[in-house]
Amino acid sequence: MDNLIQKVFTPYKINQLEIKNRLIMAPMTRSKSPNSIPGEDVAEYYKRRAEGEIGLIITEGTTVDTPNSSNDINIPTFFGQKSIDGWKRVVEDVHESGGLIFPQLWHQGTMRRAEDTWNPEIKSYGPSGLSSPGKEVAEPMTSDEIEKTIDAFVKATILAKEIGFDGVEYHGAHGYLLDQFFWEGTNIRSDEWGGENLALRSKFASDIVKRSREEVGKEFPLIIRFSQWKQQDFTHKMAESPDELKGFLDTFVDAGIDAFHCSQRRFWENEFDDSPLNLAGWTKKLSNKPVITVGSIGLNVEFVESFNGKPSDIDTDLTDLLNRLNEEEFDFIAIGRALISNPDWAQMLRNNDFSNMKGFSPADLEALI
Numbered sequence: 001m002d003n004l005i006q007k008v009f010t011p012y013k014i015n016q017l018e019i020k021n022r023l024i025m026a027p028m029t030r031s032k033s034p035n036s037i038p039g040e041d042v043a044e045y046y047k048r049r050a051e052g053e054i055g056l057i058i059t060e061g062t063t064v065d066t067p068n069s070s071n072d073i074n075i076p077t078f079f080g081q082k083s084i085d086g087w088k089r090v091v092e093d094v095h096e097s098g099g100l101i102f103p104q105l106w107h108q109g110t111m112r113r114a115e116d117t118w119n120p121e122i123k124s125y126g127p128s129g130l131s132s133p134g135k136e137v138a139e140p141m142t143s144d145e146i147e148k149t150i151d152a153f154v155k156a157t158i159l160a161k162e163i164g165f166d167g168v169e170y171h172g173a174h175g176y177l178l179d180q181f182f183w184e185g186t187n188i189r190s191d192e193w194g195g196e197n198l199a200l201r202s203k204f205a206s207d208i209v210k211r212s213r214e215e216v217g218k219e220f221p222l223i224i225r226f227s228q229w230k231q232q233d234f235t236h237k238m239a240e241s242p243d244e245l246k247g248f249l250d251t252f253v254d255a256g257i258d259a260f261h262c263s264q265r266r267f268w269e270n271e272f273d274d275s276p277l278n279l280a281g282w283t284k285k286l287s288n289k290p291v292i293t294v295g296s297i298g299l300n301v302e303f304v305e306s307f308n309g310k311p312s313d314i315d316t317d318l319t320d321l322l323n324r325l326n327e328e329e330f331d332f333i334a335i336g337r338a339l340i341s342n343p344d345w346a347q348m349l350r351n352n353d354f355s356n357m358k359g360f361s362p363a364d365l366e367a368l369i
């Protein structure tokens with residue numbers, strides 16, 4: 001595996017940003033920001049990953065400025081002076097330790113159940129008020145709400161640049177607001193924000209990218225995370241063919257996206273029949289942009305089972321992953337849970353020494369270790 005590991009520690013660029021290796025911290029909600037303000041412990045948590053030589057950190061989802069973007073007051077906001085000051089501290093600490101960091105900008109849409117939140121009087125919304133096909137839980141968004149929500153994402157992008165973040169990731173995956181527009185099961189609008197194909201339904205998210213790009217200039221890295229699967233339907237494929245996927249990707253390339261973060265639960269699963277390529281592999285081939293793969297790297301249990309309480313052992317045979325990286329199926333590898341349990345996972349890989357590596361236990365989420 002030694003010679004395969006070398007490639008991991010070669011730099012690669014997203015837009016003009018050189019990332020020192022191919023390892024990225026996956027965005028992971030921690031709900032450890034009381035009153036939605038990321039504190040010193042959050043800064044230290046990210047700093048430990050930068051010290052552990054992860055190439056790029058993508059923060060936990062942090063919510064944009066609409067009253068209904070979040071279901072948990074402990075999820076950090078990306079607005080409000082105290083939160084902004086908290087994020088500044090995070091950025092400074094990560095940079096001092098030689099790391100790079102993007103916030104993941106998030107709106108939950110209809111996945112936020114108003115009645116389960118600290119602000120139940122505020123209604124949730126989504127493209128058609130649906131949380132899954134046929135399941136109406138909230139109001140469809142008005143055109144005005146759509147415009148205001150796009151604005152909230154654009155303002156957050158501008159703010160990220162001002163604070164000193166190295167780029168931005170939009171959370172377009174896992175059945176949250178942006179994904180609710182993509183999915184034909186949750187977007188049944190007949191106006192310009194809906195449409196009969198995936199490319200048409202990507203307008204909401206690609207407008208966020210386009211308008212943000214106009215504001216932050218050509219060089220500020222903008223990336224989007226997307227997934228075929230939804231929390232509401234793990235087997236769903238919103239793009240059933242490479243052609244459909246290409247139509248989707250093209251809207252983002254035209255809008256000025258710099259890279260795609262392709263979320264799978266298991267990175268080794270092929271995306272379409274008759275090809276071993278995974279989602280990131282197809283995305284690279286069809287878009288010619290840098291791509292990030294993710295899903296069960298270094299662990300033998302996937303993350304949804306972890307949420308159900310199952311602990312995971314380490315998986316030290318990374319040959320398949322590293323072969324694919326060496327063959328340039330994808331450019332970056334995002335690590336989730338393994339990096340929660342092992343802040344210095346990158347250094348362990350570089351030294352090819354797994355002797356101190358820990359598996360992932362759901363209890364590891366209790367504190368910011």
Ligand code: FNR
Binds near residue numbers: 171225334
């Ligand atoms: C996640 N994941 C996630 N994804 C995302 O896009 N935004 C988020 O805020 C979160 N939050 C989150 C919290 C926790 C505790 C976990 C474990 C996961 C998904 C995550 O980024 C990643 O895609 C999966 O965990 C799969 O990667 P691993 O853990 O198998 O390496």
